[in-house]
Amino acid sequence: MSSTVINNFSGCFVALITPMFENGDVDYMGLRKLVDWHIASGTDGLVILGTTAETATLTEQEQALILDVAIEQNQKRVPIIVGNGSNCTRSMIEKTKQLDKLDIDGYLTVTPYYNKPSQKGMVEHFKAVAGATTKPIIIYNVPSRTGVDLYNKAVFELMEVENIVGIKDATGDLSRVTAMKQQDPSFLLFSGDDLTSQHYVSLGGDGVISVTANVEPELMHKMVKASKADNQKEAELYDEKLCLLHRDLFIEPNPVPAKWALKEKGLISSDMVRLPLLTMEPNNHQTIKLALQHVN
Template sequence: MSSTGTNNFSGCFVALITPMFENGDVDYTGLKKLVDWHIESGTDGLVILGTTAETATLTEQEQAQVLDVAIAQNQGRLPLIVGNGLNCTRSTVEKTKKLDNLAIDGYLTVTPYYNKPSQKGMVEHFKAVAAATRKPIILYNVPSRTGVDLSNQAVFELMEIDNIVGIKDATGDLSRVSAMKQQDSSFLLFGGDDLTSQHYLSLGGDGVISVTANVEPELMQKMVKESIADNQKDAELYDEKLCLLHRDLFIEPNPVPTKWALKEKGLISSDMVRLPLVTMEPNNHKTIKLALQHVN
């Protein structure tokens, strides 16, 4: 059963990385430390097994253990959302049913990638997943990674389904915020593009699901909080400190620079990622160091 309601689905959620040792094994102790650090830092929610977690390269057994460890360490202190999306509807439904008895609060369900389904195909996919659970679902639209863009019209149709409660919008298209709000003001809007997230929130977004929050959770949470409270001047000051991280954490494929930054800050023991990703090129180290310095 879930531990919190969708009332808590707002603010700064972190798209959590999966720490690994130098040999590529998952560092479960490191994961526990990160969960505690986020709770101490004021992060509003955890997203486990998303894209940033390198879920595509984790075995099913590892995914299950990452989730078990995160749930046990969190102890219901923060809302915990799990990435459940695959590019096969049947597999996504089966995975969701398997996860449904765990102490999680909802799902982040990405548009099917690689198949390039039509808008109708995506709507039917999400309807099938929603029918497999009573827990809330947040849609995830990230065209740069999936090759498909979930249209506003398709989202409007999915708003009619009780347990589809929101969307993580990583399109960077800020015009979508007001269109969504006008359609259904209770539908939760999460910015999924760190570079435009402050602007996204100022237009009426409810929160963010953030990569930058891995590295600077406290500042990100403050920026989000001030934006939602409509204290735009303060929000912009926080965002200015974060702007280089928002940009430079993507100079190489996510989460490569993020892991390097966390190791640099002494928060994880290794910046190891799994193939086909490789650790960060040495000529980019200075760029991330400067972004970290810019925060202060």
């Protein structure tokens, strides 16, 4: 595993939304603009086709084109990590083999959802995908969405797999950080919970894969950078500005509020999401406006 690639996996990565027109079609030019804006704002890496991208509602053709556009627009300026997870191990392996042909830097692989596998089953699932690629893999543990929680003991076993290099931990359980860092200091620890991300990084985390960064990438980058540099007072000041966004961007299912906030800021043309999601309820608009105002 190239240490150069792994060393680039730190800081604030954005779990990028997929901009859409009012009719629900993907806005590819809008995607290009978002990529440029994020890089100009200090975002350290792009996570494409994750949960926040509404990947579950995108066709295979759309997913492929979104990746092509993002890779072309990025021009290797920052790392690109791609969501490749599935609850079908065979399908995930085949998908990964196809993605491996692209100029991407690694994978974000979610725990298998719906099937409710055992800890051993999940370990074997991750080992199987790791065997299908030489690119680095970041495990994604998000029990609130998948119905399963990958415990530290299972993560410790997966640390022994060469190209499983880190985890995105969206449990919000800060007690896990120290245990994982002690087990393997080189294993990358990303917060997947914006509300606790500043504390996560201050405890030894390497960064965050963030929803909030869709809306405030510059402040998120500065917050993580300050935390990693042990400038805790500075990091806490940034986090205080962001705290309402951390909370209120989940007032409805992600990415519904994030898209509304981006449209409010004039960064995308529409807050359209695809069914079964709906655009944000009007009675929540003021809540997000107040969160945006609190940043300033």
